[in-house]
Amino acid sequence: MLYGMAKDYYVPDEINLVKRWVPVGDWLHSRGRHGLEPYQKSTSGSIQPVTAGRLRDGTAFEGVNFASQDYLSLASHPRMIEAAQHAAGKCGVHSAGSSSLMGNSALSIALEQRLEAFLGFKECTLFPTGWTAGFGAVKMLARPGDHVVIDILAHACLQEGAECSGAKVHRFPHLSNTAVERRLSRIRAAEPRAGILVVTETLFSMDSDSPDIAELQAICTSYDATLLVDCAHDLGCMGPTGRGVLETQSLVGKVDVLLGAFSKTFGSIGGFVATNFEGFRSAMRACCGPQTFTNAMTPIQAAVILEAIEIVDSAEGASLRAKLRNNIDHLRDQLKRQGFKTIGDPSAIVPVVIGDSGTSRKMTHHMILNGAIVNLVESPAVARNQSRWRLQVMAGHSDAHIDRLVEQACATRQAFERVSA
Numbered sequence: 228m229l230y231g232m233a234k235d236y237y238v239p240d241e242i243n244l245v246k247r248w249v250p251v252g253d254w255l256h257s258r259g260r261h262g263l264e265p266y267q268k269s270t271s272g273s274i275q276p277v278t279a280g281r282l283r284d285g286t287a288f289e290g291v292n293f294a295s296q297d298y299l300s301l302a303s304h305p306r307m308i309e310a311a312q313h314a315a316g317k318c319g320v321h322s323a324g325s326s327s328l329m330g331n332s333a334l335s336i337a338l339e340q341r342l343e344a345f346l347g348f349k350e351c352t353l354f355p356t357g358w359t360a361g362f363g364a365v366k367m368l369a370r371p372g373d374h375v376v377i378d379i380l381a382h383a384c385l386q387e388g389a390e391c392s393g394a395k396v397h398r399f400p401h402l403s404n405t406a407v408e409r410r411l412s413r414i415r416a417a418e419p420r421a422g423i424l425v426v427t428e429t430l431f432s433m434d435s436d437s438p439d440i441a442e443l444q445a446i447c448t449s450y451d452a453t454l455l456v457d458c459a460h461d462l463g464c465m466g467p468t469g470r471g472v473l474e475t476q477s478l479v480g481k482v483d484v485l486l487g488a489f490s491k492t493f494g495s496i497g498g499f500v501a502t503n504f505e506g507f508r509s510a511m512r513a514c515c516g517p518q519t520f521t522n523a524m525t526p527i528q529a530a531v532i533l534e535a536i537e538i539v540d541s542a543e544g545a546s547l548r549a550k551l552r553n554n555i556d557h558l559r560d561q562l563k564r565q566g567f568k569t570i571g572d573p574s575a576i577v578p579v580v581i582g583d584s585g586t587s588r589k590m591t592h593h594m595i596l597n598g599a600i601v602n603l604v605e606s607p608a609v610a611r612n613q614s615r616w617r618l619q620v621m622a623g624h625s626d627a628h629i630d631r632l633v634e635q636a637c638a639t640r641q642a643f644e645r646v647s648a
């Protein structure tokens with residue numbers, strides 16, 4: 228229970244396809260019973276810097292919250308709640324159809340237009356979640372006979388889209404533009420007319436780092452490859468005006484395909500795909516499975532995201548981003564001062580490497596039960612022995628919340644140093 232991962236318990240030679248998975252569930256249950264499975268937590272109220280909730284076995288917890296994706300603290304912003312209530316009163320709560328039929332609402336159409344202006348792209352297509360946007364775009368763009376060249380750490384929705392596309396998938400070492408260029412040159416030499424999709428993220432959520440996107444776009448253009456970048460974790464909360472890492476790299480509106488999610492900064496769920504090609508949206512409506520054959524986002528989602536963009540794009544947004552950045556710097560400073568290993572660049576994600584899976588599972592449980600709510604990320608999401616807390620900072624955190632987290636991290640580390648001594 229201290230070591231291993233879910234796939235170690237899967238039984239591939241069991242003839243009943245459901246039963247194959249039962250030992251995986253049993254293993255997770257028994258980890259939960261022994262306080263070694265910090266997943267499937269639930270909250271009992273709104274998302275706040277201090278929150279209460281329950282572990283999967285019902286054990287209650289309460290404490291400073293560094294486990295929610297609400298980077299600008301918009302989840303409970305009064306204007307967002309009012310927007311949701313107003314939309315529900317005016318439009319009801321359901322989209323009642325796919326966007327290819329009659330699932331769009333005046334609000335979702337307005338959101339697509341608002342996003343186009345905000346992002347600097349000619350066309351933006353909404354999806355009900357970020358996952359469906361990523362999976363759908365990659366799977367639609369690449370076909371059998373094509374090539375997908377993808378960062379080894381790119382998000383699961385992009386990896387699974389690549390696998391399901393039928394194209395040949397090439398994984399390149401994290402952030403290595405040199406490796407991309409080498410690969411593109413080999414593919415082009417052998418197949419001058421093949422389609423090539425290069426996939427990366429503007430900010431990686433496990434390591435909190437970014438590629439040189441201008442250089443990567445230039446490499447792609449020179450080999451007639453299409454670049455797709457996912458900005459789920461930085462749009463809205465980074466860059467002087469909230470346009471994310473693309474803004475800090477002077478690339479707003481200038482990559483081939485931009486993909487994003489509203490679940491981190493924009494207080495809702497939903498995703499989008501943006502390009503500068505008029506006509507691509509209509510093709511997506513008709514020929515992209517997770518667009519064509521799923522219900523469109525609800526009017527409530529669209530209204531809330533529209534309101535979030537207004538906040539992000541205002542002086543209030545700028546001051547929330549400044550507050551977030553101060554919090555990130557304070558948290559990183561305090562952790563470093565106490566000898567913790569943080570990696571990556573400053574962003575709302577602060578990865579703290581703990582090490583082996585056994586120790587990190589025990590330490591995570593200890594943190595949560597002692598009032599410091601964190602998420603654990605372990606293999607296969609990150610390399611073995613690189614298990615980490617993926618701390619997620621909010622604009623609404625105060626120095627006192629951050630200090631409390633670091634104080635508890637020190638106490639937890641000390642408790643386990645005593646045990647292993």
Ligand SMILES: Cc1ncc(COP(=O)(O)O)c(C=O)c1O
Nearest residue numbers: 356357358382432457459488490
């Ligand atoms: C980089 C990235 N892309 C896409 C997604 C999927 O977004 P959503 O959770 O909004 O469906 C995530 C979510 O974790 C993500 O981290």
